[in-house]
Amino acid sequence: MGVIIVLIGMLLSVNLSIALDELPCHFLDSINITDGNRLANDDSIEFNGLVYSRKQYAEINYVLLRDGTDQITVDPYIRGCICNIKPCVRLCCPLGTLNTDDTDITVCQDHDKGNKFEAEVIHKNNETKVIPLERFFAYIEGIPCNFVYFDDDYQITHKGEISRGNLSTKLTHQNSCLHAGLNAETNEVDLRLLTCIELEGDDYDLNQYHVIRHQIINFCMLISVVFIVATLLAYIFIPKLRNLQTNCLICYLICLAISYSLVIFVTSFGYPSFACIPFGYFLAFSFFSAFFWLNVFNFDFWVDFQSKHRFKQMSERKKFYLYLVYGFGGPCLLILFIYILDNTVQLPPNMRPGIRDGACFISNILWYFYTPIGITLTINYVFFLLITLKIRKIQQDIAAERSQEDGSLMQKALNEKKETCILYLRLILVMGLIWIMEIVSYLMDNFSPLFLITDILNSLSGLFIFILFIVNRRVLRLIKERWQNLRGKATTNDNDTSNLISRSAAFMQMNPILTIK
Structure with a gap:
């Protein structure tokens, strides 16, 4: 019985191959003429005013995909070589x-x-x-x-x-x-x-490089998002880590996580066409917001070292509200400016931002993405320089006051403040240098190894932030204590950090010499 079934199958396949013909032209030079009228005299087919002789059509059972290489099997139909009949x-x-x-x-x-x-x-x-x-x-x-x-x-x-x-x-x-x-x-x-765009030889290799590069970047961004979420959880569930500066850091991390998540989702699953332009503006907004929040806590550190600055006299709540206006309001104005240039101002195509041109992000990336980021990074480094000079000046003032009884306490408080400051400055240095390298490599060659390396480093920024802010003895100890508290095993020696902060605050009030007049 099995042999009979096999023989029947072979016969059917032979009959099928006899019934189907080879198309007498390239697939892309032909159209479907199955609905045409077959002429009785010579087996020709008339379709849309053109007559296809028996040599200009064939019955086939496949279609080619857009790239002209992959073939899909379908029910048999008639295809005519229209380009052999008319240009x-x-x-x-x-x-x-x-x-x-x-x-x-x-x-x-x-x-x-x-x-x-x-x-x-x-x-x-x-x-x-x-x-x-x-x-x-x-x-x-x-x-x-x-x-x-x-x-x-x-x-x-x-x-x-x-x-x-x-x-x-x-x-x-x-x-x-x-x-x-x-x-x-x-x-x-x-x-x-x-x-x-012909993808043959070197061009095909570049396309393969482009695909592999996106896969690597997406994987690195996914790692970043995981570690950003871990960092956020640490700050949310450990109250002792919370202050104005860490609130600013949380806003920065949220913007960065949203940016990376959007890129991962869209490059992996795509999006409907109607979402292209809104996605482009929102992605640009989230990236810009992240860099504006870097500005915010650089400015807040600089204010922290000033003696007579009006921000210093404000409550932390009021300062945070003002920071919210800058951190999210600034990017809103920037996106509004980009929207106006893209939709209302008549500019040459190479001068417009280009979000509405179907790229689903800023096409003119140098002027409308890297330039604003470069400006925010420059502002960050200005604050970095000012804070560094301030710390040096304070150290000189402390050295001059060594004879005072509170000299040792002054040095301890400065060291504590300096430790926190250096931690944040490392973030600015790491994030800033990576983005500067990316801008330089973009100007040199998009396919250079340097561009890929800086993309990978940028995509792993969440991991670097986790290492900088979470992987240290103080924070790990607080995490352990918090975990023990949640399990009902509260520890009794967890007040040293808050005591040190209190001593630092009192010390700054008692010793105005720590500020430059």
Whole structure:
């Protein structure tokens, strides 16, 4: 019985292979003509006004994906070689539709202006005229590749080839298509050229590098998010670690975690087209907010070393409210500025931020992303320099007061303050240097090993923060004590930190010499 079934299967496969033909042209040069009318006299098929002889069509059972390499098996259907009969031009969207979504070139919607197109055509005598394309060409449809870019300087030859500016190499409908989109200002159809990026040889290797790089960065960001959450939990559940500066650090960490989580989610799962532009603005906002909060607790440290600054006289609650205005209000104004430049001001394409151009993030990344970050980093280093000079001055003042009885206490308080200060300054140095290196490597070469290294270091910033702020004896001891308290084993020797802070505060009030007049 089993042998009979095998034989039947073999016979069916033989019959199937006999019934199906080999397509007499490239798949991208053909269209589905299954619904055409078969002519009785010579077995030809008439479809949309064109007659396909028996040598110009075939019954096949596959379709090729966009890149033209992967094949999917489907039910048998008839496909005709239209480009062997009439010169072809390829439309990115099906005839009768237009691309109406600026953020996604694959979204095509029915439109009454999607049936007739005009473009410059170079005739045999090299005369150029704007003519209706359907008069001379047949249409085939679909974007023929996965990686494309826009090219507006083009003309169509009488053979259906694409001539681009001063370039000698001509394109065909196998590596380009005409993108028909509706201009929102004129309500007319803009016919732009989408050109395939060929990924062969070195270009293919670069694409593979790009894919692998994103996988590595996503993994590093995931590690960062885990350690950022661990750091946040430590500060939330251990009250002794909480003060104004750590509240600022928490805001910074939340912004950083949101930024990394968004990048991981979108690069892994994608997003609907309508979310592209809002996502771009929100991602930029979260990154900018993180750097603005770095400014905040640098400024707060600088204020902490001042004797007569109005911020010093404010309550911590009021100061934190003002910091909230700067930490989130500043990025809001920056995003508003980017939105205005992108949507209301008439700028050349290379000068606009470019979020609405379908990139789902700032396209002009140097001027509208790295430049604001560079400015905030410069401000951080100015505060770093001022604080360092202040500590040096205080040390000199302490040395001059060694004869006083409280000299030893003064030195202890300064050391405690200096310890905390150095901890935060390390964060500024580490985060700042990594981003500066990234900006420099971006200016040099996006595919350089330095660019990959700085990307990895940036993506692991959550791990570095965890090591800087959590992995030390004092914090680990407090975590242990908190854990024991939660388990009902409270310890009795956990007041040394708060006592030292109290002594430091009293000491700063008793000794005005610690501030520069």
